Amino acid sequence: MTYVQRLGAFAAGCREKGIPPEVELSVRQRIVDILGICVAAQYLDTSEAAVAFVLATGGVAEAHVVGQGTRVPAAQAAFANGVLAHSLDYDDTHLPSVLHPSASVIPAALAVAEAQGSRGAELTAAIAAGLEICVRLGMAGYDRKARNSTFFQHGQHATSICGAVASAATAAVLLDLDAEGIAHAMAISVSYASGVIEGNRTGGTVKRSHCGWAAHGGVMAAQLAARGFTGPPTALEGRFGFYQAFLGGRFDPRELDDGLGQRWEVPRIFFKPYPANHFSHAGIDAAIRLREQGLRPEDVASAELGIPSPTVRTLGEPIGVKRMPETGYQAQFSGPYTVAAALFGGQGLGLGLADFDDDLVRSRERRELMARIDVVGEPRCDEIFPDQLPAVLRVTTKDGRQLEEAVLSNRGGPERPLSDDEIREKLKNNVQGWISDSSAQRIGEILDGLGGLDDVAGVMMATAG
Numbered sequence: 001m002t003y004v005q006r007l008g009a010f011a012a013g014c015r016e017k018g019i020p021p022e023v024e025l026s027v028r029q030r031i032v033d034i035l036g037i038c039v040a041a042q043y044l045d046t047s048e049a050a051v052a053f054v055l056a057t058g059g060v061a062e063a064h065v066v067g068q069g070t071r072v073p074a075a076q077a078a079f080a081n082g083v084l085a086h087s088l089d090y091d092d093t094h095l096p097s098v099l100h101p102s103a104s105v106i107p108a109a110l111a112v113a114e115a116q117g118s119r120g121a122e123l124t125a126a127i128a129a130g131l132e133i134c135v136r137l138g139m140a141g142y143d144r145k146a147r148n149s150t151f152f153q154h155g156q157h158a159t160s161i162c163g164a165v166a167s168a169a170t171a172a173v174l175l176d177l178d179a180e181g182i183a184h185a186m187a188i189s190v191s192y193a194s195g196v197i198e199g200n201r202t203g204g205t206v207k208r209s210h211c212g213w214a215a216h217g218g219v220m221a222a223q224l225a226a227r228g229f230t231g232p233p234t235a236l237e238g239r240f241g242f243y244q245a246f247l248g249g250r251f252d253p254r255e256l257d258d259g260l261g262q263r264w265e266v267p268r269i270f271f272k273p274y275p276a277n278h279f280s281h282a283g284i285d286a287a288i289r290l291r292e293q294g295l296r297p298e299d300v301a302s303a304e305l306g307i308p309s310p311t312v313r314t315l316g317e318p319i320g321v322k323r324m325p326e327t328g329y330q331a332q333f334s335g336p337y338t339v340a341a342a343l344f345g346g347q348g349l350g351l352g353l354a355d356f357d358d359d360l361v362r363s364r365e366r367r368e369l370m371a372r373i374d375v376v377g378e379p380r381c382d383e384i385f386p387d388q389l390p391a392v393l394r395v396t397t398k399d400g401r402q403l404e405e406a407v408l409s410n411r412g413g414p415e416r417p418l419s420d421d422e423i424r425e426k427l428k429n430n431v432q433g434w435i436s437d438s439s440a441q442r443i444g445e446i447l448d449g450l451g452g453l454d455d456v457a458g459v460m461m462a463t464a465g
Contacts, residue, residue: 003236003256007136008183010260011129011169015176018121019128024450026267027124027131029423030092031453032446033271034106036430037091038066038084039463040353046208050083062115064460067434074111075219078167081107082212086159088353089332090275090430091211094265095413096386097138097158098149101269104163104214105130105170112174112219113456120453122174128266130170133186135265137162137236139255141247147310147386150247157195160210161246164193167218168225175226185222187231190242192217271412273349273426275356276331279311280338281412282391286405287342288350290395297343297369299397305335306378306392308385316375323370328356336370337361339393343369348429349422384408388415420447435465 001009019027041047051065054076061071065080072080085091085103092102105127113123138158141150151158168189172182194217195210225231236242236256243251274284283305307315315335316322325331331338338351344366346355360366381390388409395403409415418426424444431440439462445452446459453459 002233003253004186004231005179005183005233006257006260007133007169007186008181009179011126011133011173011182012179013261014125014129015122015173019125020264023128023264023266024124026269027127028446028450028453029271029418029420030102030131030269031106031110031127032423032427032443034085034091034102035066035443035459035463036427037088038081039434040090040430041084041087042067042434044087044208046205047084047087050080050209050212054080063111064114064457064464066460066463069461069464074115075216075223077111077114078108078215078219079212081110082215083209086211087208088275089277090272090353092269092271093278094135094138094269095388096142096144097135098142098152098386099135099138099159099162100211101131101134101159101163101166103211104160104167104218105134107211108167108215108218109170109174110456110460111215112171112222114460116174118174118456120450123453123456124450126170126173129173130166131266131269132260132264133169134162134166135269136256136260137165139265140251140253141243142255142386143250144386147308150250152197154247155196155198156246157197157207157210160195160214161193163211163214164189164217164221165242167215168221169218171219171222172225175222177222177226181225183233184230185225187233187235188225188229189218189221190231190235192221193242268414270410271418271423273412273418273422274338274351275353276338276351277314277333278410279307279314279389280333280335281410282389282407283307283335283393284338284342284351285407285411286391286393287339289405289407290393290403291343291345295343295395295397295403297340297365299399300343300369300372301396301398303339303373303396304394305339305373305375306381306394307335307375308381308389309377310385311389312375312377319375322375323373324367325361327358328361331356331361334370335375336373337366339373340366340369349426352429380406380408388413423447435463439463439465
């Protein structure tokens, strides 16, 4: 069997044999998380544009867009909801593949499940298959020597590229395709996979559309496979296949199927407690701990944020820019800002969306503190990265004290998981002002068991009010 055929058989088995209880729970938690993020992202101009585009194109009424009472074709709903899911940089992250699997897989799954009338067990099995496939595709393209994703080294967005193939698997499971049909759906989607990350360097908002396009392409690939389209059996490993085309053949095929179905990566995907780049989270935790010990912004003479060396370019370079973000979006990728915000004290689980308000990030008090914060590579962190995204925060106070706080494992990851109550709190913070308490409760019921997912249309309607 080729790799896409093995993955297709695995996905079909998730539907036919079921998934482990801990995987099912993890999936339900991620559905709640993604729906809350989608609701919160509605205010963005790009979200409004994506939703308006989908509603204007019309078509067969199959699935809801988050926040809307109107149904659109499933692929279009998957696109709009995928845009919403990834736009706030609040969606989960897998390590060491460093991709965000839920933001494409879950929108694709919800759209097809609503169109098909799928029940909770079918939906969670399909999502579990897609998430597992997504992160394994990414892990195969991770270069441990370089400590970086080979996708990123080529300027490619692994999240959307792998997400398209994973979304195809998820959609095909829900369309009740057999193992061969699921393999064809994934093989077809390889031709639709895309996403470049130049926008991270020089600007633009197109990255917010990447997971939407991945979800859309995955749904469309599955729908075409259901109607007889086929893809190459060697779509992943072939001479002109996925890994050759994107990575020049630099991949580790063992990651694709080693322990597949026995060793699950899904529960190891890291939730984000804070709406910022995941590299910043341990530094935020360290600052929160120092604040809890009595440190205040006005006490700080200087501070040094030590993080894994490969991540310094994201959070600390150029340092002059990172110390003076102009927008909340820029602040999400700033080591000085995220530490400063945590020292000032934030909302939600420690920092919330309101802490990244454009005016707030430009405030005089925060800029004065950011000017005293440096970002450096830290050897202790290098030893742990990329399996964790650790940080060591050192502070010199104005009265001469030397403080240090090390956070070597990430909150929201398998070593420090978020509880159901914390996931409910994140949901509450994200949907406040958008939907009623009863609607938020309806979404939160997904955490209580599969019954909360037996009426997908009802869940989606809850996001509209």
